[in-house]
Amino acid sequence: MRIAMFYHSLISDWNNGNAHFLRGIVAELLRLGHNVNVYEPENGWSYNNLIKFHGNNPIEDFSKSFPHLKSIKYRLADFDLNVLNDMDLVIVHEWNEPQLIRMITQHRKSNTGYKLLFHDTHHRCACQPQHTQNLDISSFDGVLAFGKVLADIYLAKNWNNNVWVWHEAADTNIFKQVNDETRKSDLVWIGNWGDNERSQEIQEFLIAPSCDLKLKANVYGVRYPSKAMKMLSNAGIQYKGWLANHKVPHIFQHHRFTVHIPRRPYSQLLVGVPTIRVFEALACGIPLICAPWQDSENLFTPGKDYLMAENGSEMKKQMKKIINEPEFAAQLAEHGRKTISQRHTCAHRVTQLLSICKQLDIDINTEKKQSAKKEKINA
Template sequence: MNITLFYHSILSDWNHGNAHFLRGVVRELQERGHQVQVYEPKNGWSLQNLIKGYGEEKLEELQSYYPGISTNFYTLETLDLDEVLADTDLVLVHEWSEHELVKRVGEHRKQNDYKLIFHDTHHRAVTERESMAKYDLSNYDGVLAFGEVIRDLYLQEGWTTKAWTWHEAADTSVFYPHENEGEYDGDLVWIGNWGDEERTAELHEFLINPVKELGLKAKIYGVRYPKHARKSLANAGIEYGGWLPNYKAAEEFAKYKVTVHVPRRPYVQALPGIPTIRPFEAMACGIPLISSPWNDSENLFTPGEDFLVARTGEEMKQHLQTILTNKEKAKELAAHGLETIRSRHTCAHRVDELEKVCEELGIETAKIYLTQNEQSPA
């Protein structure tokens, strides 16, 4: 297939978690012989923050992890959809896109025979419903939603007539266990952004306070940490590492004995079944994971076997002590989580699902399922 993707960025993951999944999906599609073009807005905020804070050399570093990764920059004023979408079979437009782009691509679809899908990977359908309702999806063939609750909402609100659940997953070409000879830099590592005050209390209860009270050696990576947050880390003896390129996370996980997952409040309260991408990636790296509560209503994992669940800060302390003192338990937990990812939750699994959607929409099966001999150059 010829596939065109409109996303915020594939180059930058600065406060932009969708780049994690997008990179893995694009690579998997290309390896199967599909032709993929990514378009992102010129001067997008994530890429601009990355370059401003860390320089363009980070884009060169990205190439060593994703050889040949590329994008096309556009502005709404100069975007020629006739040119961009000539001979395309499938178009995905991400929900971070401007309303005008979503509408224009939909209007273009009316005059052409490619398939057009909207891809939603955020909680705004619940927390910013008025803005999401303004997206004109009338000419779209359907919606890919990263959880059943989001998929159902699109159907209930009448925003679309077709929708599929398409969870994020781990890009196992980058996220896999790295060798460790038993020499660790510390006990606990956490990789995540502060979260616009969406999980401040939770971060204190399930991460900062347990580390402080247990006297653990810990390091935290992420961006948009306000002064009061950095002060809390310092008071707990936690080292703050700033932004970490996502493709380096696997190397960091290998340097520590345990990590935790602290989901943002909207996902816990209103969006059960959506873990976001961080736990997928952690388990793919073979590090023991402990999570604060979230409802795995779609049975993606087996809580207690793939990861431990701490319902309170006190329980988090108990679980951390268990993992840090019981090597066999830690090894067993990590192995179970890793096997679950490899068997069900990789980008290859998600591309399998996407290809099934394409088949349902009527794209020629010869284009969807390329044989080894028929593959065009990636």
């Protein structure tokens, strides 16, 4: 297939978790022989902040770490939509300028040669439904929603009748089992501050129990206000700042366990959506303890893939269990890792995407496409 994908950024994962899944999906599509063009804005917010705070080194590191992944920068003012004319499939992510989304839907109305899908991985449609309603979702050939609760919103509001649940997953080419012989620290949490969407939860499920147990703990992420960094410091937790996502497995290797602290919209509004950090942690074979979230879609097996803690007291108890029972911790980690490898890799999600394409009558035969292309060149 010839695929065009419009996302906020492929290159920068600075406060941009969507880049994690995108990289894995694109890599798998390329491996299968599909032609993929990823478009991102020339001056995207995440990309600009990455350079602002860290210079060009992360960009160079990305190119070395992902030589097969490249994006096409565009300016909205002079973007030529004719590049879509030869596509079989166009996927537009939710985090794009509304103007771009409108431009593409208008182009699709007069160009029937490709199918157009909307990919939603955010809680905005639940918290700010008017924003999503204004995007003319009905002009898309379908919607890829990263959770059933999100898909149900699209169907209930009659925004689009073709909606598929397309969960995020781990890129297991990057997120692999770690070696527990070098675990010198206790706890690591990798997550951004979250616009006050989980400030209280971070205090209850991370800072307080870590302080009480006097753990050797580290935190990675961005947008932490000075007050938050002081809270971490007072609890004996080291704040390490931004971490390139492909380096996460190396960090996990040096810690005994990690935690998942969902933002409030995901624990209260979009129940059943774990976000990608859960998939990535389990793929690395590190024991995981989760603050409250409801796995309503039975993606995992609580108690076997990870431990749950309903409150700070339970979190402290579960942390002690992981520390004091290494054999149990190893079994937990291995069960979680196997669940990912069997059900939740980017390869699984690409298989599902190709099945969706068949339902949309898209020809996914790469050999046929490549053969036709060679004949056209030789003509």
